Amino acid sequence: MRIIFPDSSAKEYEAGTTGLEIAGDISPGLARNALIVRFNGELLDLKEPLYDDGSIEILTFRDEEGKKALRYSCSHVMASAVQKLYPGTKLGIGPSIDDGFYYDFDIPDFTGISAFEEITAEMKRQVKEDIPFIRKEMSFEEAVALFDGKGEKYKIELLDELRDTGESISVYSHGDFVDLCRGPHVPSTGYMKHFDLLSTAGAYWRGDEKNMMLTRIYATVFDSSKNLKEHLSMLEEAKKRDHRKLGSELGLFTIGNEGGPGLVYWLPAGTIVREELENHWKKAHVKAGYQLVSTPHIAPVDLWKTSGHYDYYRDNMYFLKIDKGEYALKPMNCPGHIIIYNHRKRSYRELPMRLAELGMVYRYEKSGVLHGLMRVRGFTVDDGHIFCTEDQIVEEIQQVVRFALYFLKIHNFGYSIELSLMDREHTDKYAGEPEEWSKVELALAKALDEMGEEYRSVPGEAVFYGPKIDIKMKDALGRFWQGPTIQFDFNIPQRFNLTYIGNDGKEHRVFMVHRALYGSLERFIGNLIEHYSGNLPGWLAPHQVVILPITGSQLGKAEELESILTDSDIRCRIDDRSETVGYRIREAETGKVPFMLIIGEREAGSGMVSLRIHGSGDKGSMKLDEAIEIVMAGCRRPELP
RNA sequence: GCCGGCGUAGCUCAGCUGGCAGAGCAGCGCAUUCGUAAUGCGCAGGUCAACGGUUCGACCCCGUUCGCCGGCUCCA
Numbered sequence: 001m002r003i004i005f006p007d008s009s010a011k012e013y014e015a016g017t018t019g020l021e022i023a024g025d026i027s028p029g030l031a032r033n034a035l036i037v038r039f040n041g042e043l044l045d046l047k048e049p050l051y052d053d054g055s056i057e058i059l060t061f062r063d064e065e066g067k068k069a070l071r072y073s074c075s076h077v078m079a080s081a082v083q084k085l086y087p088g089t090k091l092g093i094g095p096s097i098d099d100g101f102y103y104d105f106d107i108p109d110f111t112g113i114s115a116f117e118e119i120t121a122e123m124k125r126q127v128k129e130d131i132p133f134i135r136k137e138m139s140f141e142e143a144v145a146l147f148d149g150k151g152e153k154y155k156i157e158l159l160d161e162l163r164d165t166g167e168s169i170s171v172y173s174h175g176d177f178v179d180l181c182r183g184p185h186v187p188s189t190g191y192m193k194h195f196d197l198l199s200t201a202g203a204y205w206r207g208d209e210k211n212m213m214l215t216r217i218y219a220t221v222f223d224s225s226k227n228l229k230e231h232l233s234m235l236e237e238a239k240k241r242d243h244r245k246l247g248s249e250l251g252l253f254t255i256g257n258e259g260g261p262g263l264v265y266w267l268p269a270g271t272i273v274r275e276e277l278e279n280h281w282k283k284a285h286v287k288a289g290y291q292l293v294s295t296p297h298i299a300p301v302d303l304w305k306t307s308g309h310y311d312y313y314r315d316n317m318y319f320l321k322i323d324k325g326e327y328a329l330k331p332m333n334c335p336g337h338i339i340i341y342n343h344r345k346r347s348y349r350e351l352p353m354r355l356a357e358l359g360m361v362y363r364y365e366k367s368g369v370l371h372g373l374m375r376v377r378g379f380t381v382d383d384g385h386i387f388c389t390e391d392q393i394v395e396e397i398q399q400v401v402r403f404a405l406y407f408l409k410i411h412n413f414g415y416s417i418e419l420s421l422m423d424r425e426h427t428d429k430y431a432g433e434p435e436e437w438s439k440v441e442l443a444l445a446k447a448l449d450e451m452g453e454e455y456r457s458v459p460g461e462a463v464f465y466g467p468k469i470d471i472k473m474k475d476a477l478g479r480f481w482q483g484p485t486i487q488f489d490f491n492i493p494q495r496f497n498l499t500y501i502g503n504d505g506k507e508h509r510v511f512m513v514h515r516a517l518y519g520s521l522e523r524f525i526g527n528l529i530e531h532y533s534g535n536l537p538g539w540l541a542p543h544q545v546v547i548l549p550i551t552g553s554q555l556g557k558a559e560e561l562e563s564i565l566t567d568s569d570i571r572c573r574i575d576d577r578s579e580t581v582g583y584r585i586r587e588a589e590t591g592k593v594p595f596m597l598i599i600g601e602r603e604a605g606s607g608m609v610s611l612r613i614h615g616s617g618d619k620g621s622m623k624l625d626e627a628i629e630i631v632m633a634g635c636r637r638p639e640l641p
Numbered sequence: 642g643c644c645g646g647c648g649u650a651g652c653u654c655a656g657c658u659g660g661c662a663g664a665g666c667a668g669c670g671c672a673u674u675c676g677u678a679a680u681g682c683g684c685a686g687g688u689c690a691a692c693g694g695u696u697c698g699a700c701c702c703c704g705u706u707c708g709c710c711g712g713c714u715c716c717a
Contacts, residue, residue: 112645113711201712202644209714213644216712244710248652257690257708316716361717366642367708369715381717482717520717551674578673579680586678600676610677618677 004055013050020046020187023058033223034058035066035191036184043069045135045184061223071096073133073172073185074192074221075103080177081122082217086110091179092154092205092214099231100220104203106154107215116197119217123195130190131174135183143169146178154205155180194228195221198235238477243529244372250534250542250592252525255372262370262377264522269542272571273525276540278358280637281382281407281518287640288403290356290384295336297360301326306495307335316363333359333383334489334514338496341387341510346500351510352388352396358521359383373526380521386513387498393440393511397447397469397486404471404484404517406641411531414474415483417453419444420461431465432490440488440511441467465491475531484517535615538594538635545572545631546588550581550600557604561597564628570635572597589614595631 003022004010013022019037023030023046037044040054043065050056059066075094082105083089092104138146140163147155158180162169172181174189186192198218205211222228239245247253252270259265266274282292298320304310309317309331318329330336337355346353362378369375388396401417408415421441427434444467448455455469462468466488473483489512492498499507518524528536538544545565549558558574565572575584581598588596596612603609603621611619611627613634 110645199711200645203713204643207714209643213713215644218712261708363716366715368642368644368713370709375716379717485717516717518717523717548677550676553674578675580673580675581677582675583679584677589678596677598677602676612677 001051002053003050004053006055006057015051016049018047018049019044019056019058022050022056026058030058030060033060035060035186036069038065043184045133046187048135048184061227068096069184070186070191070223071101071221072181073189074195074219075101076133076172076174076177076179076181076185077123077126077189077192077195078119078197078217078219079103079105079179080175081119081126082107083177084122085115085118090154091152093158094179100198100218102203102216102218104205104214104216106212110200110215113200120197123192126175126189127193127195128190130188132188133172133174133185135170135172135185137168137170140169143171143180146171147180150178192221194223194225195219196228196232234477238479238530241477241530241533242372243374243526246529246534247373247526252529252542253373255376256370260377261367262365262375264373264376264378270525272542273528273536273540274521276637277518277521277525280539281358284403284406284640285354285356285384288354288399289352290354293337293340293355293357295330295333295340295357295359297362298322298327298329299335301328303335303339304328307338308491308495309335316365318362318364329362330359331361331363333357333361333381334385334492337383337385338492338498341385342496342498346387346510348389348500348502348508351500352386352392354384354386356382356384373522373529376520376522379523381516382518382521382524384515384517386515387500387510388513389500389502389508390439390511393443393513394447394450396513397444398451400486400513400515401447401451401453401469401471403641404486404515407517408471408473408483410638411528411537412476413483413531416472416474416480417448417455418461418470418472419448419455419457420463420468420470421457421459422462422467423460429464430462430490431494436490437467440490444469444488463487465489473527475527476533477530481527482519482523485515485519487514488512489514535592535594538631539637541592541594541635542571543573543591543593544570544635545595545597546584546593547572547574548581548584548588548596548598549574549576550598552576554599554601554604557599561599561609561624565631568628568632570631585612594634597627597631 001013001015002010003013019039020031020034023034034046036059037046038057038059039050061067061070072095079091079094086107086109088108090106092106094101094103140159144156144159147159159169170181170183171178172183172185196219198220201216201218202213203216205214220231222231250269251267252273253267254265255263285292301310301319313331317331320327336359337357340355341353358380360378360380365375365377386396405415422430422437430437468485468487471484472480474480493510493512498510498512500510502508547558547561549555555576558576562572562574577584585596592614594614598610598612607624608621609624609627610621611630613619
C-alpha cells in the first residue's frame with residue numbers, strides 16, 4: 001500500500017503495517033512520542049493495522065487530538081483505580097477537557113480528597129505494569145449485555161442514545177477494566193507516567209440539575225514531567241494572583257460575612273482604583289459621543305412588566321413594597337434608559353443617540369455561584385444603549401467594537417470575537433421577524449468584516465431578543481474571560497414602542513443596541529488584579545509614591561516633595577515611622593507601590609532624590625525634577641481614543 | 642440551589658484520646674535615626690462562626706443555621 005506523509009512524500013508499505021511501525025520507520029523518536037494516528041482523516045489507534053493506500057499523520061502530544069487521546073486514556077486508568085479501591089462504583093463519563101480530564105463516578109462511601117493518595121498509587125502501579133489498551137467493536141446488544149452485567153446504569157443510558165445515532169459501538173479495556181469509548185487510545189497504560197489528581201467536585205449527571213449528583217475527580221496528564229510541572233506551577237501562579245487574596249492583602253475590598261454574601265464593600269484603596277477606571281471611562285464615553293445619564297436603583301414593577309423582565313427574569317430580582325405599590329431593584333439598566341429616550345418624541349436628527357451610565361444593578365444569584373468580585377449580587381454595569389436608524393447600524397457597531405478594543409488594549413488583554421446568531425431551525429424562540437434578524441446579522445458580520453477583525457460565528461447562541469457580538473479577553477496567564485458584549489435588541493423597542501420621526505415626517509421604529517465594555521466593573525477589576533498580579537499600572541495604583549526620609553532630619557525635604565507631587569495630582573504619602581529604611585522599603589514593595597522616593601543626607605543638601613521602582617529596584621540618586629518626570633510619566637492616565 | 646471540604650486573634654496557622662486558648666506577622670508602647678525587601682525589648686489582642694444537644698466538664702463529639710472554599714447548574 002502507498003502511504004503519503006504530511007510533507008506529501010510517499011512510501012510503499014506492506015498491507016497490515018501499523019501506524020506505530022510506520023512511525024518507527026520514520027524515526028525512533030517519533031515512534032516514542034507517537035500517541036495516535038490520523039489515517040485518511042480518521043483517528044486511529046497506533047496498533048491498528050492499515051490496509052489501504054492513504055495519507056497518514058502521526059499525532060503526538062503536540063497535536064490537539066493526541067493530547068486528548070492521552071487524557072481520556074488516562075481517565076480510564078483513573079476510573080479503573082477508583083473502581084478497584086471502591087467496589088460498587090458506577091461509571092459516569094470521563095472526557096478530556098482543556099488542560100486535563102475528569103471522570104464522573106457514583107462512588108459509595110467516597111472519602112474525598114484523602115483518597116487521592118491511594119488512587120494515585122494504584123494508577124502508578126498500572127502505569128508501571130504498562131497494560132495494553134485493547135479496542136473491541138461490538139453490536140449494540142452485546143454492549144448493553146456487557147455493561148448491564150456490570151450494573152453500569154449510566155453507561156446503559158449513554159448506549160441508549162448511541163443506538164439512535166447508528167454509530168458503531170466500541171469499548172476499550174485494559175486488564176479487567178472495560179469502558180465504553182469511541183477512542184482512539186494510546187497503546188498502553190505506560191504512556192501516562194506524568195499525571196496528577198487535582199480536585200474533586202460534585203457534578204450533575206449529564207449536566208442537568210434535576211439529575212443525581214456524581215463525584216467528579218479532576219486530573220491532568222502530560223507527555224513529560226517538565227510539562228506537567230510547568231502546568232502545576234501555572235496553577236500555583238494563578239492561585240497567587242487570586243484577586244480575592246490580593247484584594248484583601250492590598251486592602252481593596254471586603255465581601256461576604258456580615259456585609260452579606262455577594263455584596264462588595266470597597267475600601268479606600270479599592271475605591272481609588274474604581275474611581276480612576278470610572279473617570280477614564282466617562283471621559284472616553286463623552287469623547288465618543290455618548291451622553292451620560294443616571295437612573296434610580298429601584299423602579300415600579302409595571303416598568304419591569306413592560307420590559308419583560310418581570311416575566312423572564314423575576315427569579316433573579318429583588319422586590320420591595322413602597323406605599324401601595326410594588327417595586328423592584330433594577331437587575332438591568334435598560335428600562336431606565338428607555339424612559340429617558342421615550343420621555344418625549346425623538347427626531348431622526350437626534351440619532352444615533354448614545355446613552356451611557358455606570359449603573360449599579362442587583363441580581364439574585366444562587367449562593368453557590370458567588371465568587372469574589374467575579375460573581376456577586378450587586379454590581380456596576382458600564383452600560384450603554386444606542387438608539388439608531390437601520391442605516392446607522394453598521395457604523396455604530398464598528399464604533400462600539402473599536403471602542404471596546406480600545407479599553408482592552410490599554411491593559412494589553414488579548415481577545416477573540418464571537419458573533420452569536422439565531423438558531424434558524426427554531427425561529428419562533430426569538431423576538432422580532434426572521435427577515436429583520438437576517439438584516440441585522442448581516443450588518444453585524446459586515447461591520448466586523450470591514451474592520452478586518454477575525455471572528456467566529458456561532459448559530460444558536462444568540463439571546464432571544466437579538467444577535468450579539470461577544471469579545472472574550474485573554475489575560476496574562478492565557479485565560480479567557482467574558483469581556484465586552486454588544487447586543488442587538490428587537491424586543492424592547494417593540495415592547496416600549498420606541499420610535500423616532502423620520503425626515504418623511506412619519507414614525508419609525510428605532511433600532512437599539514445594548515453594550516457593556518467592562519461588563520461589570522467589579523468583575524473587570526477582579527480580572528485586572530489577576531492580570532497584573534496586583535501590580536496595577538501607575539494610574540490605577542491606590543498609592544503611587546511613598547516618600548522615605550532616611551532619618552528625621554530629611555522630613556522637611558520630604559514634605560516639600562510631597563506637596564509638589566500632590567499639586568501634580570500624584571497620590572503620595574510620607575512614611576517617616578521610626579523603622580529602618582529596609583523595613584519601610586519592604587513594606588512599600590509588598591504593598592506594590594510603584595514608586596519610592598528616598599531622601600537621605602546625601603540627597604537632601606543637593607536637590608537630589610533616590611528613586612526606586614517597584615519590582616525593578618534601586619535606580620540611584622538623580623535630580624528632583626528628573627525623578628518627578630519619571631513618576632509623572634509612570635502615573636499618566638491612558639490617552640483617550 | 643446541589644455534591645464535597647473548611648470556619649481558632651486583623652492576617653497566616655498550631656492546639657494530642659474531651660480537662661485553664663498558643664505562635665509568627667500586623668497593632669500599640671518604649672528604645673533606636675538607620676542608605677534600598679523584616680532593629681530590639683515590652684504590652685495588648687479570643688463568646689474557638691452562631692445556636693442547640695450529649696457530658697461532671699466541649700475549640701474538640703452530635704444536630705441546626707450562617708459564612709467561605711473547590712466544582713456542578715446558572716451568569717456580567
